[in-house]
Amino acid sequence: MNTGWAPAGPSPVPADSRPALLMVDDRASSFTRYAARALPEDLVLLRFAEFRGDLCEDYLSETAHLPAFWVREGVPLAEEARRYREWAAELPAAPTRFCNPSEPRQHVAQRFAALAGLPHLGEHQVAWVRDKAAMKRRFRELGLRTAAFDRVRSAADVERFAAEHGWPLVLKPVDSFACVDTHLLRGRDAVRDIDLAARDFMVEQYLGGTEWEVCGLIHDGEVLSAWPSAMPFRPLAIVDGAMNANISVGTDEGPAVDLPALLQRIVTGMGIDHGYAHMEFFVVDGQVYAGEIGIRPAGCEIPANHGHAYGFDVFAATLDVYLGRRPRLDYRERRCAGDLLLPLPGSGTVRRVTSADELLRLPGVVDAVVRAGVGDTVTARRASHNASGHVHVVGESIGQVEQRMRAILDAFTIEVAPVREPDPVSG
Template sequence: MNTPPVLLMADDRASTFTRYAVDALPGRLVLLRFASARQDLSDAYLRQTAHLPAFWVNERLPLEDEAARYRAWAAELPAPPTRFCNPSEPRQDIAQRFASLVGLPHLRQTQVRWVRDKAAMKDRFRELGLRTARYARVSTADEIEQFAAGCGWPVVLKPVDSFACVDTFRLTGPEQLADVALESRSWLVEEHLGGTEWEVCALIHRGEVLDAWPSAMPCRPLDIVDGAMNANISVATDEGPPFDLRGMLQRIATGMGIDHGYVHMEFFLVGDEVYAGEIGVRLAGCEITANHGYAYGFDVFGATLDVYLGRRPALEYSGRRCTGDLLLPLPGSGTVHRITPEEELLRLPGVVKSVLRYREGDLVEARRASHNASGYVHVTGASIAEVEKRMRGVLDAFTIEVITQAQAAGTLQH
């Protein structure tokens, strides 16, 4: 009898996928955690997962020593992990190196560089025959101005290893350069593309892209971090981009030697031309992955677990519609004074799921990132336009009031 595989999963934040895996793999899930991420794991989540074996990596120690300590620890488990999954973008490098050291399937360091270093990524895209925006590594304001002199303002400036638009800026002129601290990180500047920005996700098994699921974005990520509606809409209808998404992703998977996993990519349609943006070998951010399950009518998280466990999933769809995740706004840091209850949101047209991360009285910290939110809803519809209209209805109905420390102090003084 074949023994079911045990999965080692990197776990640096609670997510829909990790919670799904906890329920779906009883006795066959081991968590890999990092000491530096302890503050991102709530006490409630740690209690919910306390029944699972979890190995904590101390990043201050040599990773080879931590891997040796893990091997001794895993040898005492009823069944040690034989497969590996890393859903984390910021810990891609250390997680994959750790998997390599303990003999589990992993991305090679060259592959990690292709999917983490945005300049190396775009170099590889071009080697594979894909168009990209013009770009350059930069370290000084003068180099950014020289680049802009060739392609014009605005330009996009980002750390080469950023994610979720953290520390990513659209610069409209040289006067904004004084506000950017360039000394501490490696940076990339690229031309600002027009057209329409899209996303696409896919599952890969034994080097084959099994299917590709496009997502429309009502607003671009750089507009989202400045306050625009934060939403993604999985498009299972014929409104998707009119070109071979699966073929594009297969070219990348083959060219990067990606054997298995979930990939998430952004690209631009400018007229009839496709420009590759960025790609990650991990689940999509926000609740994009869940959108695909609602839009196509299948167990998307189960299928994702299958490819990480070495199995080919049966992608059997029961429907075709548009479904999006709308991230609910978080207007600032402080104490939540009032927030619309989940049950009220569920009564709105098209809303099939509602999750609030905070309750009245909770302390919150807002960040300039594309995943900054007080919660989310999943909204369905027959078309992109219908989903977007319903999302705007949710925003009209949703209220959150956050009292800052300064406001609280002012109230006490009066």
């Protein structure tokens, strides 16, 4: 199996001036694994006991060489931050920089960093990049177009919005990610089975046109570069079974939009000093509509796509901006490169699955990871990151990459047998 990027590491600096980084670690990812290899002496992990079940034992063993601080469940965060400061003071080098790659932990992670005296996003900034209604209000304050939107608490609220803006509508929790609990409503009947009291929901007008993504690195308040991505299918179609892929466009096929200027307007308007920005936007009849933005590495394998498309170490560059250093962006390629998430058709026991070695022999495949092995128990979820693994596929154009992805899906097989419930015992 190709294990992906070998760490070239962030920009070299003298050992006595290297900053240590505290990184939130609530799930294994290509970025966190890279950081663990690239910064063996300068990385400290911040973990939350409440979410320990999301970290598999293999990953905990893989990162056992790194110091890790566990935030206890049910203990006031201020008390845990005080305990962390005492704990960190005993390390060879206490962290002076902070990175949170986790979208769902933004609120608690940034508040912890503030209490620990580390660089962090303020409360308003967290709201702007996490609460989708507050985010869209901020976009509009910055002069950007957005879909019409409103918070809703009942089916009647949804119907009133639809009376003004029409169907279909998109219903989502304001703090959702990966399309969890997000729905496309085509009429009033669609909302009847949704518990709108369970979460803080918003509704927004469904936009046509083309949906794009763009990522960029920020250093000292400046957007250093912007990398567009095409999506063969929108996320809401993906959770209903469409091909799950993103394609970094290193060629001239990208949208006719000044992407660095678009990101810079938002970064400046939100007062973002540094980090990785990931944004979704729409182009409708030549007009740009801002969708959503996150200030953390993009999900799935999108960052790695950019590395493959432009021929540079994207993870090292990302670590640089979180370590307070300006990265060198030396691009050696200009092509299209995408991540195709391999399907996971259901929950149960894996009976048969195509191997990574087989996938690596297919045209355009430069990396392959198959997480589900024969005999493993897997759980499928209605989420845009639901997958049994992924492949990275390169090509000369968006169309060629997408064509190769479809051939991969034709060649990939996974069989999952549902777990049988035990027969009831007769009395």
